[in-house]
Amino acid sequence: MPSKTLMVAAFDFGTTYSGYAFSFRDDQTKIQTNHNWYASGGSSLLVSLKTSTSVLLNPKGEFHSFGFDAENKYASLAIDDEHKGWRLFRRFKMVLHINEHLTKHITVEDFCGKQMEAFPLFVMSIKYLREHLLEEVTRQTRGINETDILYVLTVPAIWDDNAKRFMRDAAVAAKIDPKRLKLALEPECASIWCETLDKDVKGALTTAGSRYMVVDLGGGTADISVHERKSDGTLKEIHKASGGPWGGIFVDKNYMKMLDQLYGKEALIDLRKTEMSDYFDITREFELKKRTFGTDEPEKFVIRLSVSLLDIANKHSEKSLEERIAALDIQKNAITPRGKDKLKIDETLVQSWFKGPIDLLIQHINSLLSGQKRKRMHTVILVGGFSESPYVQQRLRKELHGARVIIPADAGLAVLKGAVMFGHNPSIVSSRIMKYTYGTEVLRSFDENKHQAEQKIWMQGKWKVDNCFDVFVRVNEEVRVDQQVTRECTPNSEISLTHIYRTTKQNPEYTTDPGCELLGTVQLENSTDIPFREQVIETTFMFGDTELRIKMKNTTTGKRAFMTFRCFQ
CATH class of the missing domain: 2.60.34.10 (Substrate Binding Domain Of DNAk; Chain A, domain 1)
Known part of the structure; x- marks a missing residue:
């Protein structure tokens, strides 16, 4: 780290949400995040310390906006049918995980299914986050120049060298000085942050010789590392990073698949074209429900949709919503309409949306716990946005054999805040497994x-x-x-x-x-x-x-x- 670094700023570029955090050298543990990102979700308000990983391009192909602002702008344009030529890209980070033969010219689809090279989108996203950060820092303090900042960009530990290089090159293309840029592995960052928490958590992690597993559950992937605390206080990786595509977006896909069955794919496509703000409200409403599922009584899982969706579906099919529900291969009364804009959904059906990715995650963690590295390892730290789901927490606590599962406060920000601390002291990690x-x-x-x-x-x-x-x-x-x-x-x-x-x-x-x-x-x-x-x-x-x-x-x-x-x- 350059000797004149006065501030460390970290970017968490996620599959579903992205954000930043920073702290100054003279007060490293006072880590600040942006508090001004929010979006409506049906009748509720989705308040987040991160914003949606979405990029909007104008008809000339130029960057217009990022995050919830990008989605809201695109939706407002669609209301007046003025969105022709505009392009919205969402959740494109997974292209770096699913591509075995990654190249700089890999493409992703926009909201309407048209292809574009992904690299410029990563550049635009990082550039936006950097500029937003600099504006926030300028408002808060004087005497900090851009050249005084060390930037940390988080990446999944399970990514290979090519994907990491892709992110570094995108950051450099976004005008970040490569000499003041460091990549940080997400589970390591989470581990570092957990050291600052209450005595109960800290005690499980900071004792010399203690071994524990960090499971970073994000929107796209589960990223798992196993660490040991050395006598000098540094971290030693004792098992190579592992994981898979078991993040929260796969629950979203199962939910949207159900809507396709209930209302028809054509109706969902029309809703995206004609009532785009309603479409985003539906997805944000589900995000709110997904975050709390597992805490309410079963009969209280009621999802709010838009009246326009049912109206559009009725234009495409003569069957009523009740008839379409009856045609599904599900138990009786698993889905009950509540008026034109709500569905009451049985707990068992909601659980089935989580089942696939969580089953694979539990199976993988248990295989790690039962191996030779199991000795003296009884603690699993659960972090990341998807880990905040009460249902996910309950499943893991119940089915991880003999393990103590710890979910720190603000688990969704553990990686981001830990990345700032890592930037101040990169030597905290002393060794890794190839x-x-x-x-x-x-x-x-x-x-x-x-x-x-x-x-x-x-x-x-x-x-x-x-x-x-x-x-x-x-x-x-x-x-x-x-x-x-x-x-x-x-x-x-x-x-x-x-x-x-x-x-x-x-x-x-x-x-x-x-x-x-x-x-x-x-x-x-x-x-x-x-x-x-x-x-x-x-x-x-x-x-x-x-x-x-x-x-x-x-x-x-x-x-x-x-x-x-x-x-x-």
């Missing part, structure tokens, strides 16, 4: 005891074998945050080109083996004025940080080069 085996592609001397005859090639007067995997670090290996591995070689041409590979295998032999993936390349220019045999090249892997860094250096000329990820070549 998710992959990393190495380079090299030539090796042919050995008839190891290699097949058909593998040998004649090069430089000797029999060689190409496509060999030279391992620098192995999967599940513990590495310090400052750990480096360096290998030396002599160049044989003007350009040294090193290919970087990764795999989940412990002992890969060749880069052509199944599961081996080209991650990127490093290209270094050598001197033609000095004999190649007199030049030395160092290839260094820098492990343990939140991002993998690889550099090559010609120690004779002093020239350096860093890895270019394949997805951005």
Whole structure:
């Protein structure tokens, strides 16, 4: 961290909601968030310390607004049928998780199903959050320049290197100085924040040797890390990050699927086109109900819809709502209309919307708890927006065998606030577990005891074998945050080109083996004025940080080069 940093600002760019927080160096624990984001949800008010992850573009393709403002503007335009050419994008972050072969040109759909490259949307979103933050800081204090700020951008620990690089490049394109930008892993941030809470929580986390699991349940994913507290107070990761697409948006999808069955897909499409504000009210109303489900009596789960939805549905079908309900494969009286704009829904049916993602989450956590890392680990910290659901809390407390489940206050802000603290003290995490085996592609001397005859090639007067995997670090290996591995070689041409590979295998032999993936390349220019045999090249892997860094250096000329990820070549 630059020595003159006076403030740390963190951005939590989420699947459903995004926000920021900050604190000053002289009062690090006084973490501030924005309190001015809110949106209507039917008859209620959705108050949030984060805003919707939505971007609105004008007909020229230029950025117009972000968050609830973007959704509200788009809805108001639609009322007067003036939204033609405007484009609204929502919940596009999941594209970075579901794409195995991520590139900078990956596309997402807007509200009407039209494609656009995702990268500019990430840039616009981060730029908006940054500018909003700077305006808030300017209102509060004087004497802070933008160059005094260290920015922290949170990312899921289960993301791979390409997705992290995508986010870093988007932040840099949003005018954030790369020298003052650090990525933070979301479960680690949550763990750091929990240290500041009440004595009961703090006691379970801060004792030397204590082990615990952090489950970050967001809108899109469940992100899980296992930590151990070392005697010097730092955190040690003892199991590689894991998780899956088990976030709150999958409950939303199940709810919307039911509405499709009740009112018809055509009616929902028409509602989005003609009564867009009503459509957003429906989704926000459900968000409010989802956050409280599990606390009310079963008969009190009544969802408010819009009168216009039923009117539109009746235009598309001659069947009444009662007839459409009767046609569903559900128990009798599971859904009961209350007038034209409300539905009373049985508790069991609501639970079924949660069942898929929560079942997978519980199964995964229990498998981690029953493994070798289970020793001395009896605590599960539950954070993230989806973790605030009382139903989710009840399920996990009931079905996680022998584990104590802790849900800190403001669990939805734990990652964001912890990211600020991480920015002030990145050394709080001392080691991490490698998710992959990393190495380079090299030539090796042919050995008839190891290699097949058909593998040998004649090069430089000797029999060689190409496509060999030279391992620098192995999967599940513990590495310090400052750990480096360096290998030396002599160049044989003007350009040294090193290919970087990764795999989940412990002992890969060749880069052509199944599961081996080209991650990127490093290209270094050598001197033609000095004999190649007199030049030395160092290839260094820098492990343990939140991002993998690889550099090559010609120690004779002093020239350096860093890895270019394949997805951005």
